[in-house]
Amino acid sequence: MAAGLVVAQALSDTLGGGSQPDLLEARQMQALSLAVHIPLVCFGIAFPAMFLFVEGLYLRTGDETFKRLATKWSKVALTLFAVGVVTGMILSFEFGLLWPDFMATFGNVFGIAFALEGISFFVEAIFIAIYVYGWQRLSPRAHFLTGVPVVISGFAGSFNVIAVNGWMNDPQGFDVVGGRVTDPRPWDALINDAMWHELIHMYLAGYIVTGFIVAGVYSVAWLRGRRDAYVRTALVVTLSFACLAAPVQIIVGDWAARSVTERQPVKLAAFEGLVETEKGAPFTIGGVFDEDEQRVRWGIEVPHLLSLLARHDLNAEITGLESVPPEDRPPVNVVRFAFQTMVAIGTFLAMLGAVFFVTWLRLRRLPHSRWFYRAVVAAGPLALVALIAGWITTEVGRQPWIVYEVMRTEQAVTAADGLEVGYAALVAVYLVLGSGVFWMLRRLARQG
């Protein structure tokens, strides 16, 4: 491999892209498309459980408020699902359009996960349509049951996609002989070791993002003086989901970080900008990583904290960036900033969740403070930011590899020209799409 060229690339580009200008564009296109799709995935994971829960309350109590709420939410869910279908379709096109050599080389190893994902996606599409269009003619019980596959397939779908991402971080289930993949073992690739913490982390994120965004909508209504049963029910349900998930997410995050420490020490070092391998490594809050001096400047250093967090031992040894040559390191600032953003927002959301739960358990009512509802309004967008930041942390943190320590991203990219035209078109399309969805959600929210 032309190591010198690779070094030049890594240094010349903050995002770790390269002298192949197309590589950076391809990565940004993929990142953009993922950032558009992932919030919709959150709704696919969590919203069905919420409207089904509310419909369950309706079946038990016969209270029409619950039915109105479930009908409304399922309608929103269907629209978001529809947009998710198309943005997901773009992703599967982009796998081929942007990374043909990745697909050509490894499609036979990890593809099975997407085949299974396709099935669960199919089931989800079928039952969400039956659920939304079947309110009038199906019996209440049958109608409730048609919602169950939606919840299950939402989970199964994310299971399979995250299995692939876990595999990219922890590739297994194949041999490489003379640069070619031989003997693919798809089932070994599907059930890999890195996927479990990723799956649970993402699944909880789905509940946190959906819960806080929807709760935010009703918090606005609350702040404007609407305190009827409809708004109260919506708030209690969404906040219960989100506020239960938020503190648990911290524990799962800790598990994820320790797993990264084990499997991808260089990624963990990038989270923290830790250059030299050291015992009792400090955790630096804030600041900027100086590429020239190879250290974090202007940060607040807490001694031993990184060792404690990553290995649960004050004096544990943490591997630094220097353990690999510069061309094998991810771009530290992007990864580090994303990681710290995620952790900061996650901590805030967990505290908000604690406030809700303490109030609920001790007083059996929603908090009265207007500041709580203002915080919930802010929590929705913040949760989205944390979600995207988390994905940037793991995805950019894996660079320069598309398949960790097996295939470099630059080896996977398309040789076709004119990516910049496609990139510009894609940005324009997503802007239009984003404003369209925002406009529609606002209209639905205004209708109550």
Next chain:
Amino acid sequence: MLPGVCLALVMVGLTAYAVLGSADFGAGFWDLTAGGDRRGGRVRGMIQRSMAPVWEANHVWLIFVLVVVWTAFPVAFGSIFSTLAVPLFLAALGIIFRGAAFALRGQAATIREARTLGALFASASVLIPFCLGAAIGGIASGRVPVGNAAGDPWSSWLNPTSVLIGAIGVVTGAHLSAVFLAGDSRRAGLEDLVAAFRARALGSGVLAGVLALAGLLVVRSDARELFDGLTSGAGLACVLVSGAAGVGTLALVAAGRHEPARYVAALSVAAIVAGWAFAQSPHVLPPDLTLDEAAAPDATLAAVLAGLGVGALILVPSLVLLYRLVLRGVLDQRFEPLDQRFTPLDREERRP
């Protein structure tokens, strides 16, 4: 053996998409050409009502095809997507616009919003089948070599065969859609719409037939091997079945028998997809890459078949349930023409 089974699965998925997906695209074509707000309102309302419960499931077939191809025939997938990047990217953009516009159109509150979203939905509905058809034309006429963007980015899809298949894709979709919509209108008891869609079904059906016949001449001069495949052996049999089913559809539609016409029209499309597969057999990417060379190792193919087999145990009953509920009218919504429904909401918005 295993590669053949996997290819058959791909062809089943493609056929399902070519029938159900194209019909949805065709509905967009009729939406585009329905005329002004008042005149076209009833046609558009019927299209919205028919498509709403099924279009998402219909489009998952395309995802199904993609995932099976990239798992079972990864090299072919990489080659196709890098060489045919332009039409596939255009189709992808069209898919975004179309799906989003359709989903959002239900929330439109003014005629202007509805018109903008409707136009987006409808024009993308024509763009997508053309681009996908053109991509198939590139593969079938042997213009996609193995490798990362190894073929010509333009002539691989802007060539006589591609343009022909793209055009046939658009017209066939319109035909299928009109046949289905005529049946849906009959079930809804809207006889004026039955007549409107019947006329459209007949017109587009005749046009599709003419295009297909003229197209054989184009293929003969542009892609001789494909032509030979289509005019001999199993390929020829499929072409004949497709033609007969096409004529049969026209006869059934003319006789007002819309329910059987659905299935015969679908058969016509299925036969031509199968004919294409036979015509370029044993190649996946003619003229060089054969099925056995393109196929992933057996362990992968077996995993795909096992996964899809188990999945089918859940999926097939679910699909049957969906289409049964749809065809029995359980999921039907009230019919509302797409021109008048905005007025009340609009008025509500203006209220203080």
